[in-house]
Amino acid sequence: MAEYNEKLEDLLDHHLIANEELEKRKQGGGIGYLINGNMCLGIYKDLLVARIGERLASSLVDRPGIRKYLPDKGLYDDFVMIEEQVYSHTKALQKFIDQSISYTGRLPAKDHGKTQHDSQ
Structure with a gap:
């Protein structure tokens, strides 16, 4: 049994099928959809994780069914977790x-293959 909501994965796949800039990756017990190496959307258990910007995220976290994204590795102020x-x-x-x-899509691309040291 998957650790995340496979029905939500199917739903996102349906909505994102035509978007060629997104890369889908299994990570952290869930699924992540990345643009240029940056996580854009994800699935954690039964929650949709969305990277929407700090200003919009902070304005929405008090609404029912929306809360801050608080992964084990710290706080990400530009993400929210959204309930079904x-x-x-x-x-x-x-x-x-x-x-x-x-x-x-406006964030700088991440290059996971090289470090600053490698490029010198």
């Missing part, structure tokens, strides 16, 4: 997807 009661609504899901892609 919110992402089960197609329009809400699409808004989170669009915002995540827009925000993350």
Whole structure:
């Protein structure tokens, strides 16, 4: 049995199938969707994880079904975790997807293959 919601994975895959800039990766007991090496969307247990920017995230965390993303490795202020009661609504899901892609697509690319030392 998967450690994350496979139904949510299918739903995200359906919404993201035409987006060629996203890379899907299993990580941390869930699934991550990355743009240029930066996590954009993810699935953790039954929660949708969305990287939407610090300003928008802080304005939404007090709403029902939305909370701060608090992984074991620390706090990520530009991420939120969204419960099924919110992402089960197609329009809400699409808004989170669009915002995540827009925000993350503007971040500098991460090069996981090289370190600063390697490029010298």
